[in-house]
Amino acid sequence: MNKKGQKICDKVTSMPKVWWKDNPVMTHFFNSLSVLLPVGEAFFIKSVKYYEKKITKESLLEDVRLFLHQEAQHHKEHSAWNDMIKAQGHNVEAVGRSFNLFIKYGQKYLTPIQLLAFTVASEHVTAVLARIVLSNPRWLDGASKEYRRIWLWHAFEELEHKAVAFDLYQNVGGSYFLRVFSFLQTSLVFPLFIFEMMVKFSLKDKILFKLRTWRQVFDFGLLVGKDFFKIMFYIGEFLLPSFHPKNHNDEGLIHHYGPLLKKFCRPT
Numbered sequence: 646m647n648k649k650g651q652k653i654c655d656k657v658t659s660m661p662k663v664w665w666k667d668n669p670v671m672t673h674f675f676n677s678l679s680v681l682l683p684v685g686e687a688f689f690i691k692s693v694k695y696y697e698k699k700i701t702k703e704s705l706l707e708d709v710r711l712f713l714h715q716e717a718q719h720h721k722e723h724s725a726w727n728d729m730i731k732a733q734g735h736n737v738e739a740v741g742r743s744f745n746l747f748i749k750y751g752q753k754y755l756t757p758i759q760l761l762a763f764t765v766a767s768e769h770v771t772a773v774l775a776r777i778v779l780s781n782p783r784w785l786d787g788a789s790k791e792y793r794r795i796w797l798w799h800a801f802e803e804l805e806h807k808a809v810a811f812d813l814y815q816n817v818g819g820s821y822f823l824r825v826f827s828f829l830q831t832s833l834v835f836p837l838f839i840f841e842m843m844v845k846f847s848l849k850d851k852i853l854f855k856l857r858t859w860r861q862v863f864d865f866g867l868l869v870g871k872d873f874f875k876i877m878f879y880i881g882e883f884l885l886p887s888f889h890p891k892n893h894n895d896e897g898l899i900h901h902y903g904p905l906l907k908k909f910c911r912p913t
């Protein structure tokens with residue numbers, strides 16, 4: 646409970662069209678991530694679950710179960726978030742159509758180890774985003790507290806389980822080349838899908854061709870620009886043959902956010 650006696654992570658059931666302080670571009674950025682997440686998380690769960698029965702190492706099995714639980718909770722929370730976007734009149738299925746097709750065809754034609762390699766690559770990108778958002782308050786500065794908490798909670802758990810898919814991949818004999826190949830594709834398509842979704846949201850809101858929107862796009866660019874080298878460095882670390890997610894120490898962030906978010910924000 647906080648000072649006012651309210652739960653820190655109150656359930657959010659409705660959302661204003663613009664929940665990031667008077668800024669539809671930031672709102673659309675996070676809403677686009679939310680459209681992508683439940684589909685991505687269902688993909689990660691399936692890819693990891695395939696190998697669950699083959700795990701013989703007890704500690705890895707425990708980590709995998711925590712990973713599956715956390716991703717299932719994220720899936721639930723972001724599906725609820727997307728329902729709130731739908732209630733505003735947006736066609737979430739249409740916004741996420743190309744990404745859904747991409748995932749559907751991937752699941753149809755790729756082998757289990759290729760799917761796991763994509764999961765490992767995506768988990769790395771997600772962990773980098775989580776680290777950036779948790780270490781730089783400007784990303785969520787303008788968000789109302791009830792929406793900010795959901796993103797902080799998700800980012801925190803992404804850092805908590807950042808190494809699980811990677812450890813599983815190593816454990817089942819995944820190669821360096823497949824991991825890097827999947828990573829190059831993931832880091833290329835991920836920003837493209839986000840960009841496409843942001844354009845679709847803006848078109849529907851009839852703000853794409855407004856000067857104010859482009860000023861906000863410029864501000865968004867500045868925000869990305871300030872973290873650009875950090876993002877590139879963190880993302881690029883994945884290319885090293887010696888890379889392991891835990892080579893990068895996030896304990897400071899985990900200890901900072903953990904007591905607050907774990908106590909109040911974890912959904913039951």
Ligand SMILES: [Fe+2]
Nearest residue numbers: 686716719803
């Ligand atoms: Fe997640």
Ligand SMILES: [Fe+2]
Nearest residue numbers: 716768771803
């Ligand atoms: Fe994750």
